[in-house]
Amino acid sequence: MNKERGKRVGIVGAGNVGATVAYSLAMLGTCHEIILRDNKIEVAKGKALDMSQAAAAVRSHTVVTVAEDISQLTDCDVVVVTAGSPRLPGMSRDDLLMINAKITKEVIQGIAKYSPNAIIIMVSNPLDAMTYVALKESGFDRSRVIGMAGILDSSRMAAFIQEKLGYGGGQIRASVMGGHGDDMVPLPRYSTVAGVPLSDVLTDDEINEIVHRTRHGGAEIVGYLKTGSAYYAPAKSTAIMVEAILKDTKQIHPCAVYLDGEYGYNDVVSGVPVMLGANGAEKIIEVTLDEKEKDMFKNSCASVQELIDSLNNNKFFEGE
Ligand SMILES: NC(=O)c1ccc[n+]([C@@H]2O[C@H](COP(=O)([O-])OP(=O)(O)OC[C@H]3O[C@@H](n4cnc5c(N)ncnc54)[C@H](O)[C@@H]3O)[C@@H](O)[C@H]2O)c1
Numbered sequence: 392m393n394k395e396r397g398k399r400v401g402i403v404g405a406g407n408v409g410a411t412v413a414y415s416l417a418m419l420g421t422c423h424e425i426i427l428r429d430n431k432i433e434v435a436k437g438k439a440l441d442m443s444q445a446a447a448a449v450r451s452h453t454v455v456t457v458a459e460d461i462s463q464l465t466d467c468d469v470v471v472v473t474a475g476s477p478r479l480p481g482m483s484r485d486d487l488l489m490i491n492a493k494i495t496k497e498v499i500q501g502i503a504k505y506s507p508n509a510i511i512i513m514v515s516n517p518l519d520a521m522t523y524v525a526l527k528e529s530g531f532d533r534s535r536v537i538g539m540a541g542i543l544d545s546s547r548m549a550a551f552i553q554e555k556l557g558y559g560g561g562q563i564r565a566s567v568m569g570g571h572g573d574d575m576v577p578l579p580r581y582s583t584v585a586g587v588p589l590s591d592v593l594t595d596d597e598i599n600e601i602v603h604r605t606r607h608g609g610a611e612i613v614g615y616l617k618t619g620s621a622y623y624a625p626a627k628s629t630a631i632m633v634e635a636i637l638k639d640t641k642q643i644h645p646c647a648v649y650l651d652g653e654y655g656y657n658d659v660v661s662g663v664p665v666m667l668g669a670n671g672a673e674k675i676i677e678v679t680l681d682e683k684e685k686d687m688f689k690n691s692c693a694s695v696q697e698l699i700d701s702l703n704n705n706k707f708f709e710g711e
């Protein structure tokens with residue numbers, strides 16, 4: 392972390408998610424400067440001015456600026472990448488693979504060049520495959536390339552539990568592992584309400600309904616919005632990760648990371664509990680899964696692997 396000047400967070404893609412992350416961070420005031428980078432430079436400039444003024448309103452010292460070119464995104468401590476297309480109704484996140492992989496490749500090469508010490512938080516979809524692309528294109532250690540999805544998926548599950556119960560808001564700890572796809576792995580066995588196991592307060596049918604809704608939580612919102620996907624909860628979840636890194640909290644959050652033997656998997660990205668701190672993903676926690684949970688995790692990793700295979704078959708990583 393740079394000690395001479397305040398902490399600097401870059402955000403590539405100042406659309407719905409990126410701008411909301413920036414706003415959230417500006418209100419928290421943990422970093423000194425937030426730099427927005429988007430191809431739509433005028434829009435980014437307008438949003439940056441608007442957010443700096445909002446920061447002044449709440450007496451936050453954070454300033455929001457714009458990088459007109461990726462070469463101006465220098466010496467960031469953390470860079471959040473939300474550049475790319477969101478899905479539309481009827482699409483799966485995987486349908487975004489090739490279009491967003493190309494964008495990710497381009498922006499990650501710039502980040503690696505101009506902010507070589509940054510910790511990268513990937514947001515663009517399909518999340519696990521884009522985190523894999525970011526890792527390969529940056530050449531960074533795996534601890535410095537982390538995908539955001541698990542906090543979002545767990546928060547969704549918690550909200551659905553609260554809705555079903557009608558009580559317990561703020562006291563629910565929901566757990567979701569695996570990739571950020573339709574076969575993500577919600578873990579009712581590791582979910583509690585004020586410390587009480589979920590199975591003590593809900594029936595099996597109710598829990599299954601919540602699991603199903605969590606898996607399709609992103610699509611549910613796309614179905615309403617029509618022109619794009621969710622951004623308030625995704626942005627807040629991303630800001631939680633940025634804060635954990637900047638403040639070196641060493642707290643555990645579900646994040647997408649490159650697995651190198653953990654859970655029995657290699658050379659794939661998936662969502663697992665991770666300790667976040669100043670050095671990024673400082674530790675991967677291996678929780679005990681029962682046979683059914685292991686099977687679900689296996690399926691989820693296989694889906695991410697298919698996307699990586701598809702990139703390889705398209706010679707995406709060749710010539711590097
Ligand atoms: N991981 C998650 O849980 C999660 C949650 C929500 C959204 N997402 C994903 O995040 C991405 C962004 O979603 P959104 O709703 O903000 O979309 P958006 O369309 O509102 O914003 C994307 C922005 O990226 C910009 N952009 C495109 N190419 C660029 C480039 N090369 N350099 C700089 N900027 C570029 C666009 O101009 C646009 O402003 C999508 O891929 C979406 O699927 C992931």
Ligand SMILES: O=C(O)C[C@H](O)C(=O)O
Binds near residue numbers: 478571610
């Ligand atoms: O659903 C999407 O496409 C966006 C994001 O991954 C989400 O879960 O909200």
